[in-house]
Amino acid sequence: MKTTRIVTMGALLIAAGFAHPQQQPAAGGIGRTEAMRHDYDDKHDFIQVRVDFGPGAAFPKHTHPGVEVAYVLSGTVEYQLGDQPPVVLKTGDALYIPAGTPHSAKSVGNAAAAELATYIVEKGKPVLVLSK
Template sequence: MSHRSLHAVRLLVSAAVLATNLLTLPAAAQPAGVTRTDLQRHDLSAPGREAVQVRVDLAPGVAFGRHTHPGEEIIYVLAGAIAYDVDGKPPVTLKAGDVLFIPAGTVHAAKNVGQDTASELATYIVEKNRPLLTPVK
């Protein structure tokens, strides 16, 4: 198989995995007032791992319930004020320019506590072929 053909196959497989993750995301995992925009997804040099970047916008007062990810989440707050509740740590409210690291599998939740839409850039370093998000009751 040529390099160009292999690259095309990889792109198609990545698109299929992304579509599957988006279509299998439970409805409860993305409540009204939450907009997730997938920005990029790339394989990493570590076998079975990938990096995923997503912009998450939360309308005023909207909460994103307790959930986990199959890898680390690195957050950069782009706008607004977001309160994060991360198991094992005291709650924290972050504003534009602040960052947060959430270890793999750690239960956490977020809520826009400001008057305007709040936005974060979420970068995930996760296991491939697993749902990006798993709700926790």
């Protein structure tokens, strides 16, 4: 059962990443487009969001009430998880972010970047909470 869920999530991740054309980043250099929202089980939702970063754009430190898998669709994105050293991912790289881990992301280099963020989060809670 667990293997089936992992394979299904991987297929959905790839399909959603290629099914949506690149979105133009909104003011501030960040654009978010929800690709899918579905019941995962009685207590969790499965959500996928395409995040588009303008060149040099950064998304501030935040948390999620569940896990996130960030898959870089294009460009280069630097992630800062808690107090760990920054992690730089390029097109095709993915990163697992544990539930409740404060993190931020920014496009590095001179080009725009995009990621597919996949969440399994607690029902009834906001998907994203900005850190203070």
